[in-house]
Amino acid sequence: MSNATAVETRPPLPAVDRVLATDAARVLAERFGRAATVASVRASLSEVRPAWLGGASVDISPERIAAAATLRLEAEARPSQRRVLNLTGTVLHTNLGRALLAEEAIAAVTAAMRGPSSLEFDLATGQRGERDDHVRGLLRELTGAEDAVAVNNNAAAVLLTLNSLSEGRESIVSRGELIEIGGSFRMPSIMARAGARLVEVGTTNRTHLADYADAIGPDTALIMKVHPSNYRIEGFVKEVCARELAPLARDHGLPLVDDLGSGVLVDLAAYGLVRERTVQEAVCDGADLVTFSGDKLLGGPQAGLVIGRADLVKRLAKNHLKRALRLDKLRLAALEATLKLYRDPDRLAARLPTLALLTRPPDALKALAGRFAPALARAAGRDYEVAVADTESQIGSGALPLATIPSGGLTVASVDARRAGSALQKLAAALRAVSTPVIGRISDDRLILDLRALDDEAAFAASLDELAATTAAAGAAR
Numbered sequence: 001m002s003n004a005t006a007v008e009t010r011p012p013l014p015a016v017d018r019v020l021a022t023d024a025a026r027v028l029a030e031r032f033g034r035a036a037t038v039a040s041v042r043a044s045l046s047e048v049r050p051a052w053l054g055g056a057s058v059d060i061s062p063e064r065i066a067a068a069a070t071l072r073l074e075a076e077a078r079p080s081q082r083r084v085l086n087l088t089g090t091v092l093h094t095n096l097g098r099a100l101l102a103e104e105a106i107a108a109v110t111a112a113m114r115g116p117s118s119l120e121f122d123l124a125t126g127q128r129g130e131r132d133d134h135v136r137g138l139l140r141e142l143t144g145a146e147d148a149v150a151v152n153n154n155a156a157a158v159l160l161t162l163n164s165l166s167e168g169r170e171s172i173v174s175r176g177e178l179i180e181i182g183g184s185f186r187m188p189s190i191m192a193r194a195g196a197r198l199v200e201v202g203t204t205n206r207t208h209l210a211d212y213a214d215a216i217g218p219d220t221a222l223i224m225k226v227h228p229s230n231y232r233i234e235g236f237v238k239e240v241c242a243r244e245l246a247p248l249a250r251d252h253g254l255p256l257v258d259d260l261g262s263g264v265l266v267d268l269a270a271y272g273l274v275r276e277r278t279v280q281e282a283v284c285d286g287a288d289l290v291t292f293s294g295d296k297l298l299g300g301p302q303a304g305l306v307i308g309r310a311d312l313v314k315r316l317a318k319n320h321l322k323r324a325l326r327l328d329k330l331r332l333a334a335l336e337a338t339l340k341l342y343r344d345p346d347r348l349a350a351r352l353p354t355l356a357l358l359t360r361p362p363d364a365l366k367a368l369a370g371r372f373a374p375a376l377a378r379a380a381g382r383d384y385e386v387a388v389a390d391t392e393s394q395i396g397s398g399a400l401p402l403a404t405i406p407s408g409g410l411t412v413a414s415v416d417a418r419r420a421g422s423a424l425q426k427l428a429a430a431l432r433a434v435s436t437p438v439i440g441r442i443s444d445d446r447l448i449l450d451l452r453a454l455d456d457e458a459a460f461a462a463s464l465d466e467l468a469a470t471t472a473a474a475g476a477a478r
């Protein structure tokens with residue numbers, strides 16, 4: 001009998017109303033509303049129609065269609081921005097949202113969301129206030145600077161600074177510092193957008209004080225230093241530090257702007273990490289304005305901070321661009337609460353998640369890995385070998401790119417070495433497909449799960465159990 005005959009004799013697909021009459025569809029209507037349920041049932045019918053008409057054997061019972069509609073609605077209801085577990089080894093991972101907020105900051109954000117706040121209202125006078133006042137005093141106290149403004153991110157801080165001080169005029173930067181960060185922040189492009197003319201001095205690897213001095217002319221508006229962040233030049237290198245540049249800038253009446261990138265407010269060496277120049281040091285070195293991020297090493301919300309000389313900060317605050325780049329009340333609340341933690345350095349590492357994660361001892365992480373190894377082995381199945389391993393994590397977001405931090409975690413290798421690449425991709429995809437996706441990294445034919453930035457052990461255990469159930473079912477089927 002030909003296929004064509006079979007198609008002609010096939011009964012039609014169930015009507016939408018018959019599917020809606022099932023118990024499963026009634027539950028769906030309760031959960032998601034009638035309109036969404038009808039739409040999902042229609043979409044589920046459309047999905048099976050071609051196969052059904054083509055003569056394939058498909059279950060078209062109303063219950064089966066309702067079950068498909070349920071899966072569809074549940075997938076649509078899941079948030080697009082999902083909670084994940086960052087086992088990449090990069091603590092401040094830009095793609096995974098950078099710094100985790102401290103509980104104090106989370107509480108402040110929640111309070112600011114729930115009701116009206118004194119965002120731009122001075123409770124003492126009853127007059128209009130300034131939103132940046134909530135963090136200005138703290139930033140002055142913590143950095144030693146005269147004044148401060150807060151904007152959307154550090155890219156915005158640089159844009160606002162250059163536009164306010166150098167529009168239509170020249171900004172001098174070393175060629176060795178014309179960096180690109182993550183593809184979306186290129187210093188020359190930001191300068192162009194700010195209307196500042198870039199004057200490059202020196203060469204990629206060597207710039208001398210005389211190079212800066214020679215470039216100064218009647219159109220010079222400022223001298224800028226940029227932290228090279230995500231790269232390092234090694235070997236035959238000469239960089240002019242801010243302390244050397246400051247007198248030159250001062251002699252010519254030019255502001256020295258220092259874009260630090262990461263806003264470190266404490267001596268990282270005191271926590272056993274590699275030293276990074278702090279914001280306070282940049283101020284002491286004579287930088288007139290210092291720019292840095294809120295969600296890198298500072299450990300707060302996405303923000304850009306500019307601190308420094310009061311007369312210059314005032315020019316930034318008066319720029320109309322500031323309105324377009326300003327922070328909202330939620331992030332200001334988070335930033336204020338985060339900065340307040342810095343008043344108590346003794347408890348900072350316990351309260352600030354970024355510092356807490358960066359200072360976790362490798363031995364403790366390896367012991368933790370040992371406890372998770374059996375569950376990971378079950379989740380991976382018999383095609384893989386799991387081991388507890390010494391790993392190397394890093395700060396991320398351009399901070400100290402060459403400094404790795406000894407860490408601990410789990411590695412997974414494929415038992416079939418010839419198929420290692422595709423087998424590891426498959427396992428990585430399976431780990432991403434569970435309710436709380438687990439994000440690792442693949443390197444040297446191993447899937448590495450670094451536990452340094454694991455912030456929820458129960459969620460990790462649940463994710464592994466969920467994958468183990470799928471793996472066991474697949475194993476039984478073959």
Ligand SMILES: *Cc1c(COP(=O)(O)O)cnc(C)c1O
Pocket residue numbers: 153154155156158181185226227228229230259260261262292293294303304397398
């Ligand atoms: C990260 C970084 C930026 C950009 O900061 P965002 O907060 O991501 O906008 C700018 N300059 C330097 C030196 C950086 O490291």
